[in-house]
Amino acid sequence: MELFEEMKNKECQPDEYTYNMLIDILCSRGKMEEALSLLQEMELSGCARNVVTYNTLIDGFIKNKGIEEAEEIFDEMELQGVSRNSVTYNTLIDGLCKSKKGRGCCTANGPDVNGRAADVVQTMTSNRCEPDIVTYGTLIGGLCKAALFRWRRTNEAMRLFREMMEKGDPPDAVTYKIVFCGLCSGGRPIQEAVKFVVEMVEKGFLPEFSSFYMLAEGLCALYMEDTLVKLVDMIMKKANCSDSKVSMIRGFLKIHKFEDALTTLGSILDG
Template sequence: MELFEELVKRGHHPDVVTYNTLIDSLCKAGDLEEARRLHGDMSSRVSRCCVPNVVTYSVLINGLCKVGRIDEARELIQEMMRKSCDVLPNIITYNSFLDGLCKQSMMAEACELMRSLRDGSLRVSPDTVTFSTLIDGLCKCGQTDEACNVFDDMIAGGYVPNVVTYNVLMNGLCKTDKMERAHAMIESMVDKGVTPDVITYSVLVDAFCKASHVDEALELLHGMASRGCTPNVVTFNSIIDGLCKSDQSGEAFQMFDDMTLKHGLAPDKITYCTLIDGLFRTGWAGQAEVLLDAMPDPDTYAFNCCINGLSKLGDVSRALHRMLELELVPDKVTFNILIAGACKAGNFEQASALFEEMVAKNLQPDVMTFGALIDGLCKAGQVEATWDIM
């Protein structure tokens, strides 16, 4: 920006491409006020043949929509339509505005915009991105029936959905427990010449696992290979989580090995924490601790998974030992887990000491902290003692 200002001071006259590039950069950096100032500066340079064009407006409208400034974006579109034909909004302009409306859950206006694009009143026709954006917005607002209607209208109108269109609709269907319909869309995709990608399969795998249909998820995982699609870390994380929650920690551990050894994928924090939690939950404490030690750069979240497992097994002392051993800084969640574990084991002296340490570290006790203490004391028949901590 300083270089730009220096060029102007020296009498150079930036062209519209220079302005557009700078406005785009400012929008991406979040400096919308400076971007708007430059846009206004262009409008004052009519004599120098440097007026905003459709790209200028579209870039600025997109930037405003990204941060939820819909009213300002709408005003710019109206300004464009009041000007000459050279700056009429194009489909890129409208797609940016539609995306902004959807992200603000303004679905009534988004659907009205689509109707205007379809009936030709805006002199611009929607494209695949337009339909995909609206379908995604409707799905995220839980309006999957409306999203399916838009999809059907898209097909009937001769528009061709792409893999993104299918993925956003399938994701919406899965989140509203319409997994069978989502699953059936894979064959529909293939019939229409659209190749399912790893996102397509991962969406379905995750949905089946969350619904405790792990066998169906595994079938999908194996079916990916037959279509030449390689699973990624997200796919495996969903499978591992599903196996752990169905008390199949041994199979989950085997899946972890397949992921790393067979497919050459590096597990992320979610992989490790999911498996650590699952192993503890099914009594495989030793394997869980081995996995924690093998985890590169374990953080407090990963450590909390470990101590939560140890605490639930009643081994708070071991949990404290691991905390010191790993030299990790405990947070509020850490102390809540330890206090709950100590209370469950009936060790209120240890729970009290942990509570005092928590306060000393300027960590504010919350409802979980007091709930664990009160629950433990009540179960131990020490109801009167609960008044001392309230």
């Protein structure tokens, strides 16, 4: 900052690159008031504020637990005629999904999980900025972590998941794991989780052991051990397990030592 002041004293006017760099430094240090002062200074000096300026501030406020201030900066962009890009939208959506506003509140029909985040997505699409894999992943993660599954309302999360695929943005391993975890822990019909993990493995992704263990417990409780054996076999093939591990797990399954089989499988999935 001393060098910055020295530049101005010597009548060397800072450009937008200099301002953006300083704002980024201040945001990373949590000095948001000082960052806002620089934003105002940019306006007074006639230095154009661009999408990088605003994106940096939005991200800074979110990281410093200032979601309302981040929304104000987001709204100011439109007033100043600065076009938002996918980074702008995805940053704010992520912040909202992690905040109380994103989690929504309970209604007569269950939780209104998306809340303000859904409004931002609508604004995004209306401004011809299509949601990408980051947008979908953030929304799905927010839905799954915001009690939607515990309310047994997986429809919205699954709709987004399928929409993501239809638009040519194939879900990644993280997204698959999040949805599978939600299906296993949310009291949905067990066949939904079974079908999903089959799809997941066929796409080349392995489930987290903690989620699969919940599914395995449910299958055993419903006397669906045959289904569990098939799933374990499928996972072992996809994981390229060593012959010794395969023999050990199959041996445990054959004598119905499911706990031992799952423990061994867990060392593979979490290894």
